[in-house]
Amino acid sequence: MTLRPVQANAAVALLGLSLLSWPATARADSTAAFCQLSRHDHTIAVESGPCSFSQRQGNVTVHMGQRWVFRFNANEQGTGYQRENGEDGIRFTRDGDYTLSVYWPRALQCQGPIKAPVSVVYLNQAEPRRAALAVGDQHVLLPVAPSGSGARYSGSGVELWEHQGTTQINWRGQNLVCNS
Missing domain, CATH: 2.40.128.200 (C-type lysozyme inhibitor)
Structure with missing residues (x-):
């Protein structure tokens, strides 16, 4: 079967459209941020510094320096931790343990x-x-x-x-x- 130029152009266009609709691999959104860690024990000093924030499908990971990695799974929100979204950032609280505030620079x-x-x-x-x-x-x-x-x-x-x-x-x- 031989395609004429009009048919060939239509076939190429359909192939291009089908590739555009191919499901893309979901990637996490990541950004540099500034974090403040307050433990719910007044004898432990507040820690703060640069951090990285990433979120994928509601699941959050925060890396704070070489020492801390925090994970907040979406299915634990409201039971394992509280999340407060604000204009300047997000606050995660694990009652009796700590509050992690993530600020957008x-x-x-x-x-x-x-x-x-x-x-x-x-x-x-x-x-x-x-x-x-x-x-x-x-x-x-x-x-x-x-x-x-x-x-x-x-x-x-x-x-x-x-x-x-x-x-x-x-x-x-x-x-x-x-x-x-």
């Missing part, structure tokens, strides 16, 4: 001598209030500092000041002016 577009990506997470629900600032692969946790206007965080030779929609960062002597 906010990317900043900066001008200045540093060309690495910059992001910030404001931990305003924590006591004391802090900001987690990442410049490239370097992370600092900055406590809130007194400010006449705006929000200011300072420590470890780094200062972040957010005022009227602009974020100014002094990163160890190098000044950046950023917008979100």
Whole structure:
């Protein structure tokens, strides 16, 4: 059987459409985040730092440093743990054990001598209030500092000041002016 050009084009189009409708392999959604682990034992210090968050079919895995891997299976929600979704992140609580808060970093577009990506997470629900600032692969946790206007965080030779929609960062002597 020989196909004419019109029939050949139609056959190729049908083959292409059938390939597009082929079921794709489901992949987990993964993202870099900032985590805070509070154990429900007041004698154990709160731990915080960069983490990775992945979710597939409602099942969540969080890697926090080299030490911690947390798994939250969708079928255990409401019985094995509580999950609270918020605009800034997600909180997982295992009653009597711990609360893990996962925060989404906010990317900043900066001008200045540093060309690495910059992001910030404001931990305003924590006591004391802090900001987690990442410049490239370097992370600092900055406590809130007194400010006449705006929000200011300072420590470890780094200062972040957010005022009227602009974020100014002094990163160890190098000044950046950023917008979100």
